[in-house]
Structure formats: structure tokens, C-alpha cells
Amino acid sequence: MTDIAPLRDFIRAMTRMAEEGASETRWLTEGAALLRGLVADDAWLPDAFAEPGPRYRQYLLHCDPLERFCVVSFVWGPGQRTPIHNHTVWGLVGMLRGEEVSTEMRPGVPMRPGVPMRPGQVDRLRQGEVVAVSADTYDIHVVENALPDRASISIHVYGGNIGAIIRSVFDPETGAQKRFVSGYDNAAVPNLWDRSREMAAA
Numbered sequence: 001m002t003d004i005a006p007l008r009d010f011i012r013a014m015t016r017m018a019e020e021g022a023s024e025t026r027w028l029t030e031g032a033a034l035l036r037g038l039v040a041d042d043a044w045l046p047d048a049f050a051e052p053g054p055r056y057r058q059y060l061l062h063c064d065p066l067e068r069f070c071v072v073s074f075v076w077g078p079g080q081r082t083p084i085h086n087h088t089v090w091g092l093v094g095m096l097r098g099e100e101v102s103t104e105m106r107p108g109v110p111m112r113p114g115v116p117m118r119p120g121q122v123d124r125l126r127q128g129e130v131v132a133v134s135a136d137t138y139d140i141h142v143v144e145n146a147l148p149d150r151a152s153i154s155i156h157v158y159g160g161n162i163g164a165i166i167r168s169v170f171d172p173e174t175g176a177q178k179r180f181v182s183g184y185d186n187a188a189v190p191n192l193w194d195r196s197r198e199m200a201a202a
Helices: 005-019 024-038 196-201
Strands: 057-063 070-076 091-097 099-106 118-126 130-133 141-145 152-158 167-170 177-180
Touching: 005 024, 005 057, 005 070, 024 091, 024 130, 024 152, 070 141, 091 099, 091 118, 099 152
Parallel strands: none
Antiparallel strands: 057 070, 070 152, 091 130, 091 152, 099 118, 099 141, 167 177
């Protein structure tokens, strides 16, 4: 049975930060350090939340009851990628297994309809590494599995309930925006609170 305690401990620490009214800067620094600790070992993720599908999958692992943050596992099969999309909230991405490439996409120049978008910063994320996204700086990107022969899994933390946030996808050739609400690929979340085994062993 998977020992989910690292995820429980991570969520507790993030909840404390939420209770303290953490600023975005603090989320993106202290939160990143916490996420780096979580993705240092991949044994805690239950198999049900690590299954690839015919397209990339987004599994909700936890959503704060007040929707101040959520934790998601993204599972990428070989060759899978997202459309160009934004977030509108801060986010952290930690690589749990495999590798992925995130390419920032910027509006075309001049900024008017019909002008192709341009690539910006490119991050190749390897196991254990963490990067941030922010609505104020680096918010629009496309993400893909960097491995041609196996799945990659990243753990994402967002400053809201990302599956219920109205966002946008973008046409790379014209920059045109389309309304987008991602939802989640699972109907149930992991049981973080069954601590019966550890209590029985105490």
C-alpha cells in the first residue's frame, strides 16, 4: 500500500501558509521549497493518479476547502502536450517522474488579432526540479512530455481550484483566445486521513 504521508505533510504545511495569508512571493519561494521536498521521492503517489490516457490527464489530489490552493498530478503519455493556455493564478510545477518541457508563449508583435504568438522562455524540467508560473510574469505556455518512450508525471500546485477557474486557450497562428475550464480526470481524491496503520504500529 502506498504511503501517502508525504502528501499529507505537504498539504498541512501549505494549509498553514494559507492560514497565515501568505503573499504570492511567499507561495512561490517557501511553497516551491516544500514542493521540491515532495517530488524528491515518487513512492507516495497512488497508482490510480499516475495512469496515462489517450490525452494528458489532470488528477486532483487535494483542494483546500476555501479553494486557496490545490494540488494536482499531471500525467503525460509519450508525445502528449497541452494547447497553449494560461492560468490566471500563481502556480508551481514539480517534476516527479520523467521530464517535461514548458515553453512560454508571448503575444505576437505588433499585438493585434491575426499575428502568430512567439515562444519565450523554455524550461526543461527534470525529476526533482520545480518552476513557477505567475499571472504577473510567466502565465501563458505550452507543456509537453520530453520523453518519446514513456510517461512523465509532474505535481502542480495552484493558487485556487484550477479545474474550476475560467481560463483561456490560444491559437498559435492568430493569438485568438477561447474560453477554457479544465476540470479533472478523477471523481475521487486520495484518502489522506486513514492513519490506522501508523497508529496501530505506534
